[in-house]
Amino acid sequence: MRHKYSTAEDCKCGGWTGRCAVCDFGLAICNTCKGAEAAMPADCPGRPMTEEERELVARGELEFTMGVWFLDGHPVFKDGKVFR
Numbered sequence: 001m002r003h004k005y006s007t008a009e010d011c012k013c014g015g016w017t018g019r020c021a022v023c024d025f026g027l028a029i030c031n032t033c034k035g036a037e038a039a040m041p042a043d044c045p046g047r048p049m050t051e052e053e054r055e056l057v058a059r060g061e062l063e064f065t066m067g068v069w070f071l072d073g074h075p076v077f078k079d080g081k082v083f084r
């Protein structure tokens with residue numbers, strides 16, 4: 001699944017200028033998984049990531065690709081959520 005990136009047109013900030021990373025800086029944020037910049041897996045998991053997942057992705061320890069989560073290079077998947 002591909003990420004569905006937010007754009008200035010569909011940004012939820014309402015166009016208030018000066019403080020919005022999406023509108024003002026073109027930050028890539030996925031509407032589906034809420035990933036952004038470094039905290040964005042290769043493929044979109046198709047649901048909002050949990051705080052823990054997003055943190056792990058940002059640290060480069062977690063990756064989602066071909067429908068599977070990989071934690072430190074090992075596939076981890078349980079009830080659609082990452083576990084360890």
Ligand SMILES: [Zn+2]
Nearest residue numbers: 011013020023
């Ligand atoms: Zn915005």
Ligand SMILES: [Zn+2]
Nearest residue numbers: 003030033044
């Ligand atoms: Zn996504």
